[in-house]
Amino acid sequence: xxxxxxxxxxxxxxxxxxxxxxxxxxxxxxxxxxxxxxxxxxxxxxxxxxxxxxxxxxxxxxxxxxxxxxxxxxxxxxxxxxxxxxxxxxxxxxxxxxxxxxxxxxxxxxxxxxxxxxxxxxxxxxxxxxxxxxxxxxxxxxxxxxxxxxxxxxxxxxxxxxxxxxxxxxxxxxxxxxxxxxxxxxxxxxxxxxxxxxxxxxxxxxxxxxxxxxxxxxxxxxxxxxxxxxxxxxxxxxxxxxxxxxxxxxxxxxxxxxxxxxxxxxxxx
Amino acid sequence: xxxxxxxxxxxxxxxxxxxxxxxxxxxxxxxxxxxxxxxxxxxxxxxxxxxxxxxxxxxxxxxxxxxxxxxxxxxxxxxxxxxxxxxxxxxxxxxxxxxxxxxxxxxxxxxxxxxxxxxxxxxxxxxxxxxxxxxxxxxxxxxxxxxxxxxxxxxxxxxxxxxxxxxxxxxxxxxxxxxxxxxxxxxxxxxxxxxxxxxxxxxxxxxxxxxxxxxxxxxxxxxxxxxxxxxxxxxxxxxxxxxxxxxxxxxxxxxxxxxxxxxxxxxxxxxxxxxxxxxxx
Numbered sequence: 001x002x003x004x005x006x007x008x009x010x011x012x013x014x015x016x017x018x019x020x021x022x023x024x025x026x027x028x029x030x031x032x033x034x035x036x037x038x039x040x041x042x043x044x045x046x047x048x049x050x051x052x053x054x055x056x057x058x059x060x061x062x063x064x065x066x067x068x069x070x071x072x073x074x075x076x077x078x079x080x081x082x083x084x085x086x087x088x089x090x091x092x093x094x095x096x097x098x099x100x101x102x103x104x105x106x107x108x109x110x111x112x113x114x115x116x117x118x119x120x121x122x123x124x125x126x127x128x129x130x131x132x133x134x135x136x137x138x139x140x141x142x143x144x145x146x147x148x149x150x151x152x153x154x155x156x157x158x159x160x161x162x163x164x165x166x167x168x169x170x171x172x173x174x175x176x177x178x179x180x181x182x183x184x185x186x187x188x189x190x191x192x193x194x195x196x197x198x199x200x201x202x203x204x205x206x207x208x209x210x211x212x213x214x215x216x217x218x219x220x221x222x223x224x225x226x227x228x229x230x231x232x233x234x235x236x237x238x239x240x241x242x243x244x245x246x247x248x249x250x251x252x253x254x255x256x257x258x259x260x261x262x263x264x265x266x267x268x269x
Numbered sequence: 270x271x272x273x274x275x276x277x278x279x280x281x282x283x284x285x286x287x288x289x290x291x292x293x294x295x296x297x298x299x300x301x302x303x304x305x306x307x308x309x310x311x312x313x314x315x316x317x318x319x320x321x322x323x324x325x326x327x328x329x330x331x332x333x334x335x336x337x338x339x340x341x342x343x344x345x346x347x348x349x350x351x352x353x354x355x356x357x358x359x360x361x362x363x364x365x366x367x368x369x370x371x372x373x374x375x376x377x378x379x380x381x382x383x384x385x386x387x388x389x390x391x392x393x394x395x396x397x398x399x400x401x402x403x404x405x406x407x408x409x410x411x412x413x414x415x416x417x418x419x420x421x422x423x424x425x426x427x428x429x430x431x432x433x434x435x436x437x438x439x440x441x442x443x444x445x446x447x448x449x450x451x452x453x454x455x456x457x458x459x460x461x462x463x464x465x466x467x468x469x470x471x472x473x474x475x476x477x478x479x480x481x482x483x484x485x486x487x488x489x490x491x492x493x494x495x496x497x498x499x500x501x502x503x504x505x506x507x508x509x510x511x512x513x514x515x516x517x518x519x520x521x522x523x524x525x526x527x528x529x530x531x532x533x534x535x536x537x538x539x540x541x542x543x544x545x546x547x548x549x550x
Contacts, residue, residue: 029374034389038398095299106508117306123309255381
């Protein structure tokens with residue numbers, strides 16, 4: 001009786017499962033296959049358009065900005081997580097909320113905010129003029145905007161681990177006479193390694209793929225502020241579909257590689 | 270005895286691994302990187318006075334763009350509410366081959382750049398493609414039209430409901446569902462009375478997150494929507510248009526509206542996430 005009752009829902013369950021697979025296929029897999037197909041079909045044009053100086057410059061800028069981002073986010077992510085998790089002080093909750101604020105902004109608003117801050121008659125314009133560089137429509141703007149949108153990732157992942165492991169081991173180390181630096185290097189750092197690597201991967205994925213903020217603040221100027229994503233945007237507008245599809249496939253492949261790494265790491269944790 | 274022990278643990282001094290200068294550095298970094306741009310954006314939007322602000326946000330293009338963003342985001346939230354719950358249930362309850370692939374697929378939109386998501390839809394449904402051409406011939410456009418907007422939103426928000434519901438569902442005892450089924454209640458009744466009540470806050474939290482993300486979505490929509498004023502121009506792309514037209518005040522004014530929506534949703538989302546009880550995945 002019970003056996004019979006369970007068999008009927010199983011058939012229904014299979015139907016639901018089939019529906020889910022179909023939904024995900026239409027949403028994700030078929031478009032991905034269509035992109036691969038488009039690149040394969042125009043492979044000659046893709047290679048030709050992606051081996052231009054402009055394309056290399058765009059990829060180079062994206063890689064450099066991403067590298068600076070994961071480094072700075074690593075340093076400030078660890079420091080920020082330690083401060084927000086381990087210390088209690090006036091204004092801590094406000095600081096904590098600020099870390100998530102970038103997630104509430106549309107990327108285009110981020111770009112606009114930095115443009116207003118550093119553009120003509122911007123509040124910080126005199127400062128950067130004095131220092132002799134520019135932010136609006138220049139690569140420092142691209143970097144700042146990317147730093148803004150990636151701010152929460154490393155910090156939050158490290159904070160999550162810090163909260164989980166607690167401070168018993170650090171206390172023990174301190175009791176046994178370790179200095180603050182020794183405690184950090186020998187105890188804290190190995191403990192937070194998993195969070196750090198997950199946060200860094202998320203930061204890298206976002207930095208490689210950030211579009212709206214860097215488009216607005218940088219202007220997507222060829223050979224100057226054009227990144228991999230703004231290169232795609234320009235290519236679409238100039239109806240150079242092979243270039244757009246080719247660069248999109250490179251970014252998609254990088255994203256999938258990062259995702260697989262992430263899954264692997266999370267499975268180990 | 271026990272109480273004393275608890276008290277001792279509580280009053281134990283914290284090990285301060287981060288001295289004061291680190292706190293100062295972190296505070297300065299976050300303040301400069303976050304407060305300065307956001308404050309200047311808000312100030313720019315209100316600098317010209319309330320009349321100019323109102324004029325900017327009540328312009329026909331702005332109202333149409335905000336409305337288009339709102340209803341497409343609502344559709345994405347509702348579809349995700351259903352599909353996301355179903356996918357989460359499948360991931361938790363079924364031990365089928367390919368389950369890990371399914372889990373990886375759900376996370377894919379988190380990694381894929383949002384502009385690339387738009388390009389993917391163009392690669393499949395663009396006017397030059399076989400499928401896009403066929404659908405266009407039958408009077409149905411996806412790319413550079415409203416269906417493309419909804420499709421792009423569904424792509425980029427796919428993980429939200431799934432990842433909100435999954436941990437809550439994983440903590441439920443499948444025995445309860447089975448008991449209900451064995452006692453003769455149908456699948457639908459079991460779902461409604463046994464399964465739905467505990468996971469409902471999580472579904473709602475994922476839906477609010479979907480809405481907040483959708484209303485701010487830019488990259489995929491800049492590529493796929495075609496950006497036809499009054500027809501397929503969503504609010505974030507409208508902001509870009511105002512920036513390019515040399516109207517940063519108007520762009521900032523519409524930005525304030527979007528920011529207000531996002532900040533209003535945040536406590537609501539946090540409340541729902543607390544009610545849901547599951548841990549962030």
